Amino acid sequence: MTAAANQSGRRPTTSRRLERAGIRDVAAAAGVSITTVSDALNGKGRLPDETRSRVREVAERLGYRPSAAARTLRTGRSGLIGLTVTTYGEEPFTFTEFAYFAEMARAATSAALGRGYALVVLPASSRHDVWGNIALDGTVVIDPPDQDPLVSELYRSGVPVVSDGKPGNCPVTAWVDNDHEAAVLGILDHLSEAGARRIGLLTGTSTDTYTRLSTEAYLGWCAKVGQEPVYEAYPAHDPAAGAVAADRLLARPDRPDAVYGLFDPNGTDLLAAARRYGLRVPDDLLLVTCSESDVYAATEPPITTLSLKPRKIGTTVVNLLIDAIEGVDSGTGVDIARLFPPRFRTAGNGPPPGTLMPTELIVRASSQRRSPRTTVSPPRPPGEV
Amino acid sequence: MTAAANQSGRRPTTSRRLERAGIRDVAAAAGVSITTVSDALNGKGRLPDETRSRVREVAERLGYRPSAAARTLRTGRSGLIGLTVTTYGEEPFTFTEFAYFAEMARAATSAALGRGYALVVLPASSRHDVWGNIALDGTVVIDPPDQDPLVSELYRSGVPVVSDGKPGNCPVTAWVDNDHEAAVLGILDHLSEAGARRIGLLTGTSTDTYTRLSTEAYLGWCAKVGQEPVYEAYPAHDPAAGAVAADRLLARPDRPDAVYGLFDPNGTDLLAAARRYGLRVPDDLLLVTCSESDVYAATEPPITTLSLKPRKIGTTVVNLLIDAIEGVDSGTGVDIARLFPPRFRTAGNGPPPGTLMPTELIVRASSQRRSPRTTVSPPRPPGEV
DNA sequence: CACTCATGGAGAAACGTATCTCCAAAGGCT
């Protein structure tokens, strides 16, 4: 049997269970060749509009859906983007990163969908066979650790990788991050202006970029203005440890009169600790925490938060990745740098192009000595407690 | 050139850009056939251990990674599961569902990964071409609306569908949901026991299963105990509307002395509204809200919450789906019902098998007249305000 | 010895698409 014969009448005479219509069936029903069907449906080739619409009509009538697997095999494009997140233990992401990650993933999903891609959520700790079993056009990596073997392997096998968080020592295609140093300095200045004399920091013990850069910025600022650093560090992935650390910080003999917490739960942790020690916020203690949650707008008092703008990050990361996917001939070393807008670019020629995104400080009552009117008016004047 | 010749020495003499090693390369390097390589790597066929390990070694050395696309094309299995969520407007999921969805998705991801599958997040509103471009082994649908065309099409094309939320009128393979009626009744009883005389409800205007069943349970309870219903409904997908509705509820002439809020932000909304009206919680107003967030453990006072246990739901949904995927010969009408454990099953023979999952009421100070000691001890005795 | 089996492995046919190459026919031009 020749391929041609095979092509026209493939089905065995005994009609077996119902199978999905393939491109061959459409071609047969429309009385044209496979090529014509493919061209008509994909808007390629040179075909008169009449043929094109007729083929489309037949395809519609048969309920034809092209096989994603076959298309992927043929074109080398799956339309799938991996979204990788470092894991601590069993869970896909940590407690403190939760809101950030959720927001970021949401924006990333939207952005990808808008350009015809879908996101696959893949914890870095996934069994290797899961990674290998999925055809990915590219990968977004959130906060990769130094020398991440996963990133290295992806990069080596030609899959574009864009990281959220400046990579320590990984060969990524590009990266996006907040300007953490600027953010911390902005907060410290803000607190100083509000009258803080000794600003404390609640930070983490892990070595990821965010924690490291933020802490360094704090220490640098302390050195510059001549303040003795006052900080407590705790394992941020442990939900319970934050409350303990907050307590420790306020129990110190050199108790700070203002605190910045690097992680989302620190706001409530610090607020609770302040209550325990009879400290009024903001009168006795100024408070700022990094958080994406708007519950801090409704706490008593409302707490000033730093937003890392995860939505912007997610959108940017995905767009950079898709630019790389679609702009590179996959193998030929096309200059990727050209794809990225010059603004925000940090390094001109060296290692991977990075984009710094701004943060946003949402100032509320907790970081201002004279609290302005808040949306929720207090039940009675803030007199003696 | 015959297929055989093609098979052995396919590469053109001019070595082009570096290509990933294929199964052919491994076969050639190991001096065996393609079949043997495939069998050795997949643990199939009859091969002596010596051959198996040798082939594996060669594959490892060449950095061979099987093509996911080719495997999917051949086997019809992609290892991909769609996670669909109904959308309101542009965003993949609504504000109120946020924490629930995030937790559920996290658990679902873990469960899927544990069984070798990965999750693809796909808003129902995605462009059709995105849906069509992905080879899905099955789909999880969150709270499908009645007559969801998407679900119908998936089901028709043979893709197993399991829904989170009892489907209104969709042909799903199976579904999982909380026992919303029991949950609401439990809360109402709890509030009654705490001394509530008139219990109000903050509910939504949408027609999804959760809102509908919960509201019906409330109304039924009112009818039974002879209380006039006191409730306000608002469009739950609008973040700002909740505060307004909470305010309306407490401003009514027949103001309730206890309120249950169906959506996550209702807790803070109600707390803020109570403050505005000078109502003390729990003294003047008992409060319960449905929420997955633990911020309610740290509010002043801590608020009793109902957890829908999204993690359990996510895990169960995925496991049911994968059972269906792996248990059915895709086309032959194998009895799916047999796959599901008899306990929890609602209907025996009729429409799709459903599983009811329990909820959990986390009782805190806001719903108890005599507040027991909380973890955060108040700064001073709870005397007059 | 003439069998039956078990063992180890090779051949080749799909899976369903995209696309490269090529061909026929119909005008248009000199």
Added chain:
DNA sequence: AGCCTTTGGAGATACGTTTCTCCATGAGTG
């Protein structure tokens, strides 16, 4: 009339697996 160009479309190959079928070979067995 002969040649070039455009239009419309068909053929066939390749993408990289998995798997069904089948063939040697050697060992056991009556």
